[in-house]
Amino acid sequence: MPASPIRKLVPYADQAKKKGIKVYHLNIGQPDIKTPEVVFEAIKNIDLNLIAYSPSQGYENYRKKLAGYYQKNNIDITADDILVTTGGSEALSIAIGSIADPGDEIIIPEPFYANYNGFAKQNAVNVVPIHSSIDDNFALPPIAEFEKLITPKTKAILYSNPGNPTGYVYTKEEISALRDLALKYDIYIIADEVYREFIYGDTTHHSILHEQGMENHAIIIDSVSKRYSMCGARIGTMITKNKTLMQTAMKFAQTRLSPPTLGQIASEAAIDTPQSYFDEVIGEYKERRDTLVRKLKEIPGVKVAEPKGAFYIIAELPVDNTDKFAQWLLENFSDNKETVMVAPASGFYSTQGQGTREIRMAYVLKKEDLIRSAEILKKAITLYNNQSY
Amino acid sequence: MPASPIRKLVPYADQAKKKGIKVYHLNIGQPDIKTPEVVFEAIKNIDLNLIAYSPSQGYENYRKKLAGYYQKNNIDITADDILVTTGGSEALSIAIGSIADPGDEIIIPEPFYANYNGFAKQNAVNVVPIHSSIDDNFALPPIAEFEKLITPKTKAILYSNPGNPTGYVYTKEEISALRDLALKYDIYIIADEVYREFIYGDTTHHSILHEQGMENHAIIIDSVSKRYSMCGARIGTMITKNKTLMQTAMKFAQTRLSPPTLGQIASEAAIDTPQSYFDEVIGEYKERRDTLVRKLKEIPGVKVAEPKGAFYIIAELPVDNTDKFAQWLLENFSDNKETVMVAPASGFYSTQGQGTREIRMAYVLKKEDLIRSAEILKKAITLYNNQSY
Numbered sequence: 001m002p003a004s005p006i007r008k009l010v011p012y013a014d015q016a017k018k019k020g021i022k023v024y025h026l027n028i029g030q031p032d033i034k035t036p037e038v039v040f041e042a043i044k045n046i047d048l049n050l051i052a053y054s055p056s057q058g059y060e061n062y063r064k065k066l067a068g069y070y071q072k073n074n075i076d077i078t079a080d081d082i083l084v085t086t087g088g089s090e091a092l093s094i095a096i097g098s099i100a101d102p103g104d105e106i107i108i109p110e111p112f113y114a115n116y117n118g119f120a121k122q123n124a125v126n127v128v129p130i131h132s133s134i135d136d137n138f139a140l141p142p143i144a145e146f147e148k149l150i151t152p153k154t155k156a157i158l159y160s161n162p163g164n165p166t167g168y169v170y171t172k173e174e175i176s177a178l179r180d181l182a183l184k185y186d187i188y189i190i191a192d193e194v195y196r197e198f199i200y201g202d203t204t205h206h207s208i209l210h211e212q213g214m215e216n217h218a219i220i221i222d223s224v225s226k227r228y229s230m231c232g233a234r235i236g237t238m239i240t241k242n243k244t245l246m247q248t249a250m251k252f253a254q255t256r257l258s259p260p261t262l263g264q265i266a267s268e269a270a271i272d273t274p275q276s277y278f279d280e281v282i283g284e285y286k287e288r289r290d291t292l293v294r295k296l297k298e299i300p301g302v303k304v305a306e307p308k309g310a311f312y313i314i315a316e317l318p319v320d321n322t323d324k325f326a327q328w329l330l331e332n333f334s335d336n337k338e339t340v341m342v343a344p345a346s347g348f349y350s351t352q353g354q355g356t357r358e359i360r361m362a363y364v365l366k367k368e369d370l371i372r373s374a375e376i377l378k379k380a381i382t383l384y385n386n387q388s389y
Numbered sequence: 390m391p392a393s394p395i396r397k398l399v400p401y402a403d404q405a406k407k408k409g410i411k412v413y414h415l416n417i418g419q420p421d422i423k424t425p426e427v428v429f430e431a432i433k434n435i436d437l438n439l440i441a442y443s444p445s446q447g448y449e450n451y452r453k454k455l456a457g458y459y460q461k462n463n464i465d466i467t468a469d470d471i472l473v474t475t476g477g478s479e480a481l482s483i484a485i486g487s488i489a490d491p492g493d494e495i496i497i498p499e500p501f502y503a504n505y506n507g508f509a510k511q512n513a514v515n516v517v518p519i520h521s522s523i524d525d526n527f528a529l530p531p532i533a534e535f536e537k538l539i540t541p542k543t544k545a546i547l548y549s550n551p552g553n554p555t556g557y558v559y560t561k562e563e564i565s566a567l568r569d570l571a572l573k574y575d576i577y578i579i580a581d582e583v584y585r586e587f588i589y590g591d592t593t594h595h596s597i598l599h600e601q602g603m604e605n606h607a608i609i610i611d612s613v614s615k616r617y618s619m620c621g622a623r624i625g626t627m628i629t630k631n632k633t634l635m636q637t638a639m640k641f642a643q644t645r646l647s648p649p650t651l652g653q654i655a656s657e658a659a660i661d662t663p664q665s666y667f668d669e670v671i672g673e674y675k676e677r678r679d680t681l682v683r684k685l686k687e688i689p690g691v692k693v694a695e696p697k698g699a700f701y702i703i704a705e706l707p708v709d710n711t712d713k714f715a716q717w718l719l720e721n722f723s724d725n726k727e728t729v730m731v732a733p734a735s736g737f738y739s740t741q742g743q744g745t746r747e748i749r750m751a752y753v754l755k756k757e758d759l760i761r762s763a764e765i766l767k768k769a770i771t772l773y774n775n776q777s778y
Contacts, residue, residue: 007643034438043651044433049423051619051655086475086623089645102491102513118644124491124513230440232650234475234623254396255507256478261621262432262651266440 004114005323005347012330013341021334024373026361027341031311033229033284033364035270036277042269043262054261056253058084058237062268066237069271073196075209075220081241083249084259088194088223088236092119095219095238098248099188100125100155106190107149107157109141111314111348111355113164113192128154129350134316134358137305138166140174143181150185156219157181160192161206162199165314165348165360167289167307169199172206179211182218189214192221194236195310197278200286203308215241224263226311228270229281233263285311288363288370295374299381311363314345319384322346322359333380340373340380393503394712394736401719402730410723413762415750416732420700422618422673422753424659425666431658432651443650445642447473447626451657455626458660462585464598464609470630472638473648477583477612477625481508484608484627487637488577489514489544495579496538496546498530500703500737500744502553502581517543518739523705523747526694527555529563532570539574545608546570549581550595551588554703554737554749556678556696558588561595568600571607578603581610583625584699586667589675592697604630613652615700617659618670622652674700677752677759684763688770700752703734708773711735711748722769729762729769 006027013023057063063079070077085091092115100106102124108116110129120127128149132138146157157178161170182189191208199205208218223236240246292313296304301318319325322344329339345358363370395416402412446452452468459466474480481504489495491513497505499518509516517538521527535546546567550559571578580597588594597607612625629635678696685693690707708714711733718728734747752759 004643030442032439035440039440040435040437043435046429046432048429050421051424051428051621053419053620086479086649087646090475093645097511115644115646118640122486122511122641122644231442232440232647234647234649251507252511254393255504255511256482257476257504258621258623260475260623260649260652262655263649266651 005326005344006114009326009330009341012327016330016334016339020337022338023330024338024340024365024369024376026363026365026373027343028362028364030231031226031229031364032366033281035230036228036273038269038272039228039230039266043266046262046265051261053258054084054264056258057250058082058259059264059268062264065268065271070239073207075207077209077239077241081239081246083238083246083253084264085236085238085253086256086259087225087234088192088221089115089119091221091223091236091238092116092190092192093122094249094252095190095221096120096125097123097252098245103153104155105151105153106155107146108350109138109159110350111138111165111345111358112350113160114347116158117350125155127350131351131354132166134303134305134314138163138168138314140170140177143177146181150187154185154187156188156190158190158192160195162195162309164195164310165312165343165345166305167310167312167314168305169203169308170206175206175208175211179208179214183213186217188217188219190219190221194221194223194226196222197227198282198285198311199309200282200289201308205309209239217242219245224267224270228267228273230266230270233266234260235263235267285363288365288367289313291367292361292363292370292374295371299374299378301381313361313363314358315361316358317381319357319381321356323356325384326359328384329380333383335376335379338372338376340376394715394733395503398715398719398730401716405719405723405728409726411727412719413727413729413754413758413765415752415754415762416730417751417753419620420615420618420753421755422670424619425617425662427658427661428617428619428655432655435651435654440650442647443473443653445647446639447471447648448653448657451653454657454660459628462596464596466598466628466630470628470635472627472635472642473653474625474627474642475645475648476623477581477610477614478504478508480610480612480625480627481505481579481581482511483638483641484579484610485509485514486512486641487634492542493544494540494542495544496535497739498527498548499739500527500554500734500747501739502549503736505547506739514544516739520740520743521555523692523694523703527552527557527703529559529566532566535570539576543574543576545577545579547579547581549584551584551698553584553699554701554732554734555694556699556701556703557694558592558697559595564595564597564600568597568603572602575606577606577608579608579610583610583612583615585611586616587671587674587700588698589671589678590697594698598628606631608634613656613659617656617662619655619659622655623649624652624656674752677754677756678702680756681750681752681759681763684760688763688767690770702750702752703747704750705747706770708746708770710745712745714773715748717773718769722772724765724768727761727765729765
């Protein structure tokens with residue numbers, strides 16, 4: 001596996017810090033939001049004398065309570081349809097391993113979460129990218145384009161909704177069109193819905209399991225990481241109503257024995273997080289999004305894909321190459337001893353040469369820091385373009 | 390992946406319980422020993438307001454403290470040589486994925502921990518078994534036999550020491566012979582040392598990294614699961630001094646983001662477990678082992694591989710087939726409303742037809758229950774052989 005463009009930047013960020021430069025990290029999706037208090041209460045009141053394996057599928061109590069959460073979101077599943085995993089990461093890895101053999105193909109609209117490549121590669125499965133464009137905020141590509149790419153080796157279409165790195169939220173119509181495609185060609189839809197809660201404004205979330213007739217063709221990937229700001233719990237879920245698929249997934253699950261016990265206790269408690277927590281968090285992110293979008297649009301030559309969800313934004317910059325530029329920001333630039341670290345978007349594209357003028361920013365910093373980051377970016381772009389390389 | 394012979398028995402155990410029969414579980418390695426008090430103290434005193442991702446390699450503080458534990462055990466490594474994983478399971482999966490391509494081979498003395506098959510299969514790697522025998526307590530097969538199996542596709546020899554399911558503890562001479570083989574053929578030795586602490590009597594543990602010149606050829610798999618009776622923490626380690634290999638392993642580690650944060654906090658605290666805890670635990674297991682071995686030897690026709698470590702024992706029974714017999718124990722037998730669940734050994738052999746008269750028992754129950762279990766087994770064998778099938 002090649003190192004991602006983000007990871008390549010890490011040593012440059014370390015060097016900048018050694019030189020006493022403050023780096024604003026817009027490059028990663030580690031929220032600064034507090035984990036709900038109910039989670040820490042549950043951890044502090046843990047009543048065990050033995051931290052034992054949980055069942056491979058995850059604790060039944062947790063799965064039952066989790067099914068209640070989905071029911072509330074009009075996703076009609078039971079505890080049996082849930083496999084608790086070690087983060088959304090493992091849910092993806094097990095899902096791909098369960099539906100595809102080496103050499104099979106999965107179609108993914110690009111740009112996409114870079115680690116999808118890793119999970120596919122681990123399973124010797126080939127990613128077939130389909131282009132979505134910043135010019136329509138990364139909406140779903142036309143269904144006819146998908147059909148051109150479907151072969152006998154195609155096992156699934158995978159997307160994240162809301163999108164990382166795009167922030168796009170697929171409409172009911174788009175999801176319905178994917179449903180029709182799945183049923184027509186008998187392939188799976190893998191919907192990574194880990195950002196379900198993070199939607200701003202009037203848009204609502206449409207889950208793949210809101211669609212009728214998807215019992216045997218839908219897989220939801222989910223996680224507590226972003227929802228409750230507890231990425232380190234490493235608790236995710238793979239959801240499917242397809243019994244045969246669940247049986248196969250359980251074999252992978254049994255091989256790795258069990259998901260983390262402490263994380264499950266924390267995650268079960270998290271389901272009781274009061275609505276006020278989400279109202280506050282969503283309000284905070286909405287303000288950050290609005291701030292960052294506004295400030296980025298003020299920079300001449302910058303094009304922004306307006307995000308409706310998640311906490312990422314893709315921007316096209318007036319520079320020759322964002323891999324080079326992102327490195328330069330850390331290696332050669334600082335304004336008042338400060339600089340920014342952004343993710344070059346090339347790492348989110350599978351097609352060579354795509355996204356080379358785009359960056360992804362995660363608005364996981366507080367508003368003042370985002371304003372300052374945009375200011376730094378503006379000055380940096382000017383200086384970068386006035387220098388000769 | 391086929392279901393293992395143990396998993397196939399689970400529905401029969403459930404049925405027995407529904408009929409009001411008490412089942413003594415000798416089939417699994419979930420210790421009944423308490424987790425050290427220092428672990429719960431650390432969990433209860435957790436001082437975080439955000440459960441964030443840890444670094445992909447694991448927290449540096451934890452790795453440093455862990456390096457100290459290995460130094461004390463004369464294993465000369467630093468924090469940089471350690472990758473913290475989600476259990477020993479993930480350590481194995483990443484190790485195999487990092488050293489082998491699809492179609493490559495790994496030699497494993499059989500009987501072996503059944504999940505090795507799963508980790509190999511996930512990576513499309515072929516397991517090449519080499520026979521070890523109950524008649525010499527499952528000592529290392531002759532080196533000449535290994536050499537017959539080495540091909541250009543051989544990437545490693547994998548063993549567990551102390552052995553699961555055998556309880557055998559390899560001698561310094563056996564490990565040195567494997568070292569010579571690794572250097573001669575330029576292959577890895579993957580030593581699963583998760584039971585390092587569990588050795589009874591005068592035998593001492595000889596680690597693969599006690600051998601000289603193994604910097605580039607040794608991988609240690611380790612875990613807190615059994616050592617501190619905290620299987621549910623899901624914290625393991627992959628250890629290697631081979632920098633290139635560690636770099637490759639880090640790519641797998643980065644794809645899955647991070648090992649569990651809460652488990653790492655618990656595991657870091659566990660390193661301070663007082664010696665008195667181990668003295669008590671090892672004393673308890675030694676007594677259990679001695680009891681079970683003695684009671685099994687009293688059953689006519691039973692052959693026992695005397696274990697020196699771990700908490701497993703393999704016994705050959707005077708029955709036609711232990712898969713059948715283990716199922717019969719749950720389905721058709723009870724003595725005073727009690728029966729036992731054992732693991733048919735066929736699941737620990739890769740070679741078809743091997744181990745069909747052997748079972749594995751985990752002595753993770755208290756002494757009285759082990760005595761009762763042996764008594765039940767004795768009665769069951771007699772009845773089983775007096776019936777016609």
